[in-house]
Amino acid sequence: MAVRPVYVVRESAPYFAVTNVEFGWNGGFAKVQKQKNIRAIHAGFMRSAPGKKVLEISSKSMQEGGEALSAFFLPKYVPEIGKSVPVECVFQAGKVFQHGGPYTDLLTATPKNAKRDERLKTSGRLLNFTFDGKDYPLIPETIYYDFIYINALFENPELAKIALEYDAFTDVEFNPDKSINCQAKAAATFVSLHRMGLIDKVKDFDSFFSLYSMKSPDIKKKEKVKAACEPEKPKISICAGDTLKHKVYGLGKVEAVEGTALKVIFPEVGEKTLNLTWCINNCEILK
Structure with missing residues (x-):
């Protein structure tokens, strides 16, 4: 069966x-x-x-x-x-x-x-x-x-x-x-x-x-x-101008925060639109 x-x-x-x-x-x-x-x-x-x-x-x-x-x-x-x-x-x-x-x-x-x-x-x-x-x-x-x-x-x-x-x-x-x-x-x-x-x-x-x-x-x-x-993750805010460390794309600069989306410029791959919550949970944010 x-x-x-x-x-x-x-x-x-x-x-x-x-x-x-x-x-x-x-x-x-x-x-x-x-x-x-x-x-x-x-x-x-x-x-x-x-x-x-x-x-x-x-x-x-x-x-x-x-x-x-x-x-x-x-x-x-x-x-x-x-x-x-x-x-x-x-x-x-x-x-x-x-x-x-x-x-x-x-x-x-x-x-x-x-x-x-x-x-x-x-x-x-x-x-x-x-x-x-x-x-x-x-x-x-x-x-x-x-x-x-x-x-x-x-x-x-x-x-x-x-x-x-x-x-x-x-x-x-x-x-x-x-x-x-x-x-x-x-x-x-x-x-x-x-x-x-x-x-x-x-x-x-x-x-x-x-x-x-x-x-x-x-x-x-x-x-x-x-x-x-x-495990509980610390509360993190992300603002335009912050540097984001992505596990795949490397370091990138946050150009804009638009609702639940981030526009980030990575030197290696160019501009990417990322989900805000995902970035908070999975990326290192460098102020």
Whole structure:
């Protein structure tokens, strides 16, 4: 037996509910075996939620748009190379590690090769993500993946239209015991925010970030417990003119503080727009 999640659209924070479906697992790597599992997951879900429309999002999907909505196929425009590439490549190429990255050559790799690149396993601790000259934080978990996936849907209105026809989403390849980022969850969030009239907030990262403050009490409680277990960091203020020591970019001068964003000039890499909270928690500030 196996258990896989179904992400069900909610019209309130945290924008999705999870229904775990237990079913008889069909082993093997053949596509036909994966599709047997998809049918079993959907059948189990429909027994508990009759009338709901559920879409499998993966390269194994048998439904219209299901494969195209997969991160391996859904295109996201990348300004620095002037073309669109699969979301998976954008996600992997944006990782910045303690000892390397971002590995922007992965933007032009196949999604499978980008995901399996050895440097992603040997470059130390993951520090943050970067895209189009701006850095993105690791916390809240999945926020960067959700942000680029949902914005890729904006760039592909025909695919977004297909997603909006459904009430729930699955990804047969996703195992929550091994991963945290999930295209099915991101799709459910997109549909939820669209139904709630909040979808325009996802275009800008700061406004998208603010949506995470609308989470349910249970999730907020878990985050408070997690924060309590982490060492307390001193309160630090950052002002224009300060020098910031970034673990990847080195020393840089803060040019401006604009809300929750910093504009910093680094001699090696030029101007970067960084998240204020991330910098306070991860960088040394030299007054």
